[in-house]
Amino acid sequence: MKLSKTNYLVYRDCAHNAWVKVHKPEIYHAEPLSVFERAIIEIGNDVDVRARELFPGGVLIRRGDAAGTAELVAARTPVLYQPVFETERYTTACDILVWNGAGRAYDLYEVKASTSGEDRKAKDDLYAHDIAFQAHVLSENGVPLGRLHLVRLNGDYVSNGTLDLTRLFTREDFTDRVTPIFEAVRAEMDAAHDLIQLAALPAPPCACIYKGRSSQCTTFAHINPEVPDYSIHDLTRIGTSPKKLRALVDAGILSITDIPADFELTLPQRHQVEAAQRRRPFVELPPLQSFLDDIAFPVAFLDYETYPCALPRFAGYAPFNHVPFQFSLHVLMHAGAEPVHHEFLYTEAHCPDAPFVAALKATLPPEGAIVVWNKPFEKGINTKLAERLPAEQAFLAAVNERIVDLMDVFSEQMVVHPGFRGKTSIKWVLPALVPRLSYKGLAIQEGATASETWNAIVTGALEPEEAREAVQNLLTYCGLDSLAMLEIWRALQTIVADRDIREAG
Ligand code: SF4
Structure with a gap:
């Protein structure tokens, strides 16, 4: 094999x-692959295809066609896309090979749909191993190899509306990174090969x-x-306390409810265990009370949906900037008021930035708290919007000033419920605190599906009837996100009120 x-x-x-x-x-x-995982694969394919334009006129090899590749390499075909190489033990496809006449060798270009900024060291190490594997297989096939390159997206590139591929991509010579690990990679390849024969x-x-x-x-x-x-x-x-975890596993304790009372845990861990063992929530009343007291009326529960675009689609966008295409807003003007719902969904193929901000301006109350879930996300979107729309900077900065993160209640362990299973995602918190509301049964149940659905609508991938249904599904999903925050906030108010009543009694 x-x-x-x-x-x-x-x-x-x-x-x-x-x-x-x-x-x-x-x-x-x-x-099955999640929508998010499928999207990553599609993004990778899109980026691969665009990167080929840096080396035009190449021959695209059919998947698995090692014999065809060998013929084209023997003929010194100038540019090959997706060439395939096999040896007795290994198989690989490269992204791009370019004949370097001066060097009398093929230069290899590995394309990655990532920017140079994120986790650079770990990623560079991974990419060097990736390229070294290819280099071994090509060398065994007698391909004269020149320089080994990595092509990736330039995180500093900002589009003016038309992609400049020479600036969108960076080309880095990885030869000097690959050379020192070349022999070690060979040993690792042999070990991996032998292992999969078992x-x-x-x-x-x-x-x-x-x-x-x-x-x-x-x-x-x-x-x-x-x-x-x-x-x-x-x-x-617990991942940061491997000794504790090892002690529990070695003692045969696997269920969270079996952890003994005298086993050393952090306070948040102990709260989690007690909530699971007693099958009822643990509540830190004073910080919860103070958190809720700081939420000023009118209260706006706000949720954004966005599409992360690897290849910038509009002017002002850098690789992987998110396109904000939808929001849902539930507003409570005062305690006891009926919530008012506002929503915005942009389904044109143009840039939604300006209409998105205009709709926010028209519907957000001019004062009061703006409650979100996981504030770095919404705040980050607002910051990017402000960079692209300088005239809206003051408004968006003021919005960010008013943002309160409802998730803090759970990440700071003010409320720990056995149903949360140690998680702080709204998808876990909602059914535990508000069982009558659920994402189950919705056509869209998480953000990645919402992103892909929007992309399918605006790129014309759906028939008109499908698109109408998709729009409705997006409105239902995002609407539930802001309603969920409102109802969780109400459930927290009830927890505090019930405690007050019990303590008064
Ligand atoms: S050790 Fe087990 S769980 Fe962890 S990555 Fe390997 S197979 Fe998966």
């Missing part, structure tokens, strides 16, 4: 998972039993069926 570059990179993350991917695809792919799952068992939930891959539950759904791995920040 040949080792592909993709499986080699999975192996570098986790040998166990690479074996499962190859031998138990029904487990590895048990969960007929049985290699020992030791899944190492993530000693890691927090966020480190675990999707096959964890299948490999560790003895671990309950809500386990010690869900303890807040």
